[in-house]
Structures are given as structure tokens and as C-alpha cells.
Amino acid sequence: MEYIVGCIIILGVLLSLMLSISLLSGKKFEQIAPIIILGIVTLLYLFGSFRILLVGVYFILFLAMAGVIYIIYRIYKDRLNFFKENITPGFVIFLFLYSVVCIILRSAIISSGDEYAAWGPMVRIMFLANQLYTVPDVVFEFVSYPPGITLFQYFSVYIARQGFLEAYIFIAYYIFLYVLLIPLLKDFRWRDYKKIIAPIVFILFVPVMFNHASSFTVYADVLLGVLFGYILYSYYKYGINKFNILNLSLALFVLVLMKRETIVFAGFAIFIMGIDYLFFHRKTEKKVNKLMLAIPIVVVLLAFLSWEVNKSLVSYQVEGIGEAREHITQFVNFDFMPHQREIIRSFPEVMNERPIIYNRMINVTTVGVIGLRNYGTNVVFSN
Numbered sequence: 001m002e003y004i005v006g007c008i009i010i011l012g013v014l015l016s017l018m019l020s021i022s023l024l025s026g027k028k029f030e031q032i033a034p035i036i037i038l039g040i041v042t043l044l045y046l047f048g049s050f051r052i053l054l055v056g057v058y059f060i061l062f063l064a065m066a067g068v069i070y071i072i073y074r075i076y077k078d079r080l081n082f083f084k085e086n087i088t089p090g091f092v093i094f095l096f097l098y099s100v101v102c103i104i105l106r107s108a109i110i111s112s113g114d115e116y117a118a119w120g121p122m123v124r125i126m127f128l129a130n131q132l133y134t135v136p137d138v139v140f141e142f143v144s145y146p147p148g149i150t151l152f153q154y155f156s157v158y159i160a161r162q163g164f165l166e167a168y169i170f171i172a173y174y175i176f177l178y179v180l181l182i183p184l185l186k187d188f189r190w191r192d193y194k195k196i197i198a199p200i201v202f203i204l205f206v207p208v209m210f211n212h213a214s215s216f217t218v219y220a221d222v223l224l225g226v227l228f229g230y231i232l233y234s235y236y237k238y239g240i241n242k243f244n245i246l247n248l249s250l251a252l253f254v255l256v257l258m259k260r261e262t263i264v265f266a267g268f269a270i271f272i273m274g275i276d277y278l279f280f281h282r283k284t285e286k287k288v289n290k291l292m293l294a295i296p297i298v299v300v301l302l303a304f305l306s307w308e309v310n311k312s313l314v315s316y317q318v319e320g321i322g323e324a325r326e327h328i329t330q331f332v333n334f335d336f337m338p339h340q341r342e343i344i345r346s347f348p349e350v351m352n353e354r355p356i357i358y359n360r361m362i363n364v365t366t367v368g369v370i371g372l373r374n375y376g377t378n379v380v381f382s383n
Contacts, residue, residue, distance in 0.1 A: 006160030006168060007102040011095075013064045013159055014175075019086060020067030023074055027243065030090035030186040033179045034230065037152060038250040044151040045257060048132040049310055057130075057158055089196055090185035094178070097203075101174045108170040112217050118142040119150065119218050120169070126154040127164050134310045146307050148258040149220050152176055173218040178203060180223075180230045183237070224258040224265065227251060231269045240277070245292055248273075249299045256303035261343055266300045 014036065022032040040060055047056025075082045110120040122145065125133040134143055149172075156172035157164060181203040188196045231251045238244040255266050277293070336344065 002162050003106055003165065003167065004102075006162040006165065007098075007171065009160055010156050010168070010171070011098055013061065016064040016067035016071065017060075020070045022086070023070065025243070028090070028186055029086060029088055029094075030183050031243075031247075033090075033094065033182050035247055035250060037176055037179050038247075038254050040155055041148065041151045041254050041257070042250055044155060045132075045147060048126075048147070048151070049306060051131060051135065053126065053132060053154075054130040057155060060155070061159065088185075089188045089190060089192075090182050093185060093200060093203075094182055097178045098175060101171055101178075105167050105170045105174070108167045110166050110169070110218075114219060115217060118145055119220070120166070122147065122150040123153045123157060123169055124164060126150065127157055130158075132310065134313055144260060144311055146257040146259065146262075148254060149173060149176060149218070149223055151257075153218070169218055173223065177223050177226055180226050181206075183230070183233070220258050224255060224262055227255050227258065228265050228269060231255065232272065235273050235276075240288055240293070242288060242292070245288070245295055249296050252296050253299045253303045256300055257307065263300065263304045264344055266303075270297060270300065 017036045017040075018029060018033050021027075021036060022029045025032065043060060044053060044056045047053055047059070078085075110116060122133055122142070126147075129135060132147060153169045153172040156175075157168045160168050162168070184199045184203065185196065188199075231248060234244060234247055234251065238247070252266050252269065255269070256263050273296075
């Protein structure tokens with residue numbers, strides 16, 4: 001029963017934010033759902049960087065409570081029209097997917113090597129310390145891993161109020177994954193019930209078709225591949241407007257925080273969009289100032305450099321902020337380490353050898369896995 005209560009709390013918070021922002025912005029639920037998850041990760045990262053991660057959690061919960069009040073007001077004001085306009089196929093399918101995920105994963109536990117070494121402990125450290133795992137009081141071998149998905153997993157575990165239950169880590173992972181695919185249902189209506197079957201099958205099965213491990217692990221690889229695809233889909237679907245600049249900026253910011261090498265993918269996405277904009281004259285909303293087009297580039301650099309600074313604050317790993325300055329200098333001068341150069345060099349080759357939809361629109365593991373080793377995990381909290 002406690003597990004079900006936790007699932008309901010998580011769903012309630014997410015729906016409150018998604019529906020209220022959808023109503024306020026005039027955008028459809030399917031457009032807003034991914035932005036809410038991306039926004040939660042971004043806000044928690046910013047609060048966590050200032051060592052007030054728990055304040056970030058309560059700030060989001062405050063927004064969710066305000067969202068509930070606004071939704072009640074809109075139901076009272078719009079009556080039946082509220083349900084006609086907002087209970088869309090995408091909304092119902094989201095509820096269905098969430099229910100299925102909660103049922104199937106109720107006994108899920110961390111079970112693979114990298115989950116034991118990195119992805120599981122990252123969430124647990126944040127849960128116990130209510131801080132990022134880069135705080136000086138924590139010794140963690142994989143501190144160089146950016147927080148990305150683990151911030152949303154921490155948020156879900158924390159607000160469920162059922163202790164550190166690993167099932168919620170898996171639930172958060174799959175909700176993040178499926179929410180990025182929900183925009184595919186944006187243009188469907190209830191009368192299109194026959195046409196909607198194909199995208200539903202796509203949403204359900206494509207992630208596991210290209211990496212079977214995604215059906216039983218919380219590795220970030222498949223998720224960052226889907227996020228990369230979401231960025232390109234959003235750009236080509238919605239064009240250049242204020243809403244989409246915000247959407248793309250959040251997505252690129254979170255993409256950089258997924259894994260150590262993902263700034264390469266963010267740079268590649270910006271390159272593709274830049275070429276399209278310059279040579280194919282993508283439709284741009286008149287209200288968009290040209291300077292606003294630089295925002296996605298700025299947030300990518302902000303995410304990358306801020307994480308370098310965060311890592312530099314770990315006393316056992318580096319001494320002060322000096323190493324962050326060194327990494328920043330290397331990045332600006334394109335002075336990459338050998339394995340980083342190899343990843344960048346091999347990227348176009350891998351993309352060329354196989355269809356993009358197979359290689360890295362869904363799964364990006366073979367691009368960046370060069371010379372990786374498994375380490376034991378050592379987590380210590382000082383008094």
C-alpha cells in the first residue's frame with residue numbers, strides 16, 4: 001500500500017505541474033510534459049550547485065501546490081470544457097504508461113555492475129545527504145559523472161516519502177524516457193484511434209529494440225539517445241519561436257548533464273540546427289530576437305563549465321577550483337584528452353556506417369564507450 005501511495009504522490013506532482021503550465025501557456029499537454037521533467041532536472045541542478053538541493057525540491061513542490069489551486073479554479077471556471085480540451089489521447093496514454101510502469105517495476109532493484117558502481121549510489125548519496133554527490137563530505141569514485149537523470153530519480157524517491165525504495169529509481173527513469181516520446185501524439189484526436197496505434201507501439205518498444213539492457217537497467221545511454229532525438233524532432237516540428245528556444249535550451253542543458261561525453265552530442269545537435277537555419281532558412285517567429293538564437297549555445301557551455309566547477313569542489317579529488325580552470329582552458333583551446341579526441345573523431349564514422357535511427361537517435365553507447373573500466377564504489381560520509 002505504501003508503494004502505491006508513493007506512486008500516486010509522484011504522479012500527482014507531475015500532473016499538477018504539467019496541466020497547470022499547459023493551461024497557463026496555452027500549449028498542449030504533450031508539448032509541456034517533457035519540459036516539466038527537463039525543468040525539474042534543471043532547477044534541481046541549479047539549486048544543488050549552490051548546496052541547497054532540498055530547497056529546490058520544496059520550491060518545485062510549492063509550484064505543484066500552486067498548480068493544483070489553479071487547476072481547480074480552471075475546472076470551476078470551464079466546467080466540462082476543461083475535460084474536453086485537456087483529456088487528450090496523449091494525456092490518457094501517459095496515465096496508462098505510468099500505471100504499467102508502476103505495476104511492472106514494483107519489485108525492481110539495482111542488479112547490474114554499473115548500477116552498483118555508479119547510477120545507484122549517485123541517487124542514494126543525494127537521498128541521504130540532500131546534496132549533489134560533489135559536496136566535500138562525500139567520497140564517491142564516480143564523481144565525474146554528471147547528475148542528469150539521477151536528479152529526477154532523487155526527486156521521485158524523495159517526494160514518494162517511502163524511504164530509499166529502488167523501484168522509484170526505475171519508475172523515474174522510464175517516465176523520463178516515455179515523456180520524451182509523448183510529443184509524437186500531439187496532433188492526434190480521439191477520432192484518430194486507428195492511426196494512433198502505430199505511434200503507441202513505437203513509444204512502447206523502440207527503446208528496447210536497439211538496446212535490450214534498457215528493459216531492465218537505468219543506464220543513461222538509451223535515455224540520452226532519446227533526448228538527442230527529441231531535440232532534433234522539436235526543432236524540425238516546431239521551428240524557431242520563443243517557446244521552442246526555451247524547450248531546446250532545457251533539453252540541451254540536460255543532455256550535457258547526462259554523461260561525461262554528451263557535450264559532443266549537444267554540439268552535434270547545435271551544428272545540425274545551425275546548418276539548417278543558415279542554409280535552409282528554417283521558419284522563424286517574428287518576435288524572436290536574433291540574439292535569442294544564441295541561448296541554446298550559452299546553456300550548453302553553462303552546463304559543461306558549471307559541472308567542471310562542481311567537480312572541482314570535491315576536496316579529495318582536486319585542490320580547490322584550479323582543476324576547473326584547467327579544464328575550461330583546455331576546452332576553449334580545443335586541447336582534448338586522447339580518449340576525447342578519439343570519441344569526436346569516431347563519431348562521424350559511426351554515424352556514417354549505419355542508419356542514424358539505429359545508431360544514436362535511440363542508443364548512443366557504441367559512440368562513446370572507448371576504454372572504459374569498472375571500478376569499485378567507495379561512498380563515505382564524514383562526521
